Amino acid sequence: MEDCLFCKIIAGKIPSKRVYEDDRTFVFEDIRPQAPTHVLVIPKKHILGLDQASESDAAIIGYCQLVAAKLARERKLEGGFRTVYNVGPDAGQTVFHLHLHLLGGRKMSWPPG
Ligand code: 5GP
Ligand code: ZN
Numbered sequence: 001m002e003d004c005l006f007c008k009i010i011a012g013k014i015p016s017k018r019v020y021e022d023d024r025t026f027v028f029e030d031i032r033p034q035a036p037t038h039v040l041v042i043p044k045k046h047i048l049g050l051d052q053a054s055e056s057d058a059a060i061i062g063y064c065q066l067v068a069a070k071l072a073r074e075r076k077l078e079g080g081f082r083t084v085y086n087v088g089p090d091a092g093q094t095v096f097h098l099h100l101h102l103l104g105g106r107k108m109s110w111p112p113g
Pocket of ligand 1: 005016028029030031032040085086092093094
């Protein structure tokens with residue numbers, strides 16, 4: 001999608017610190033990290049957000065979680081980690097291309113702020 005920040009990052013039109021890439025996903029460091037590990041796992045397909053996803057997106061939504069778990073293993077986040085899809089204004093979603101936050105490397109509180 002032409003005017004989408006994350007589509008531009010996938011296409012390399014906007015620079016990012018790439019962590020991992022395969023045929024379906026692109027992973028890069030969040031520009032404002034909230035934990036020692038804070039990366040964004042995004043589908044290459046432009047999906048606005050979890051609330052806009054359809055059943056045909058089920059596989060990619062789940063696959064993003066598996067990619068996050070793989071990276072957590074690689075980064076030895078043995079103490080645990082968190083994966084988050086922020087959806088809509090109350091959750092603080094600011095970019096409207098589906099993205100899974102992977103956070104880890106520090107103790108996190110619950111409930112989240
Ligand atoms: P949201 O608030 O929508 O759940 O998450 C968007 C995330 O994208 C934020 O954590 C923000 O720091 C990150 N972000 C926004 N713009 C950029 C950018 O240009 N590059 C990178 N690497 N991350 C970005
Ligand atoms: Zn996009």
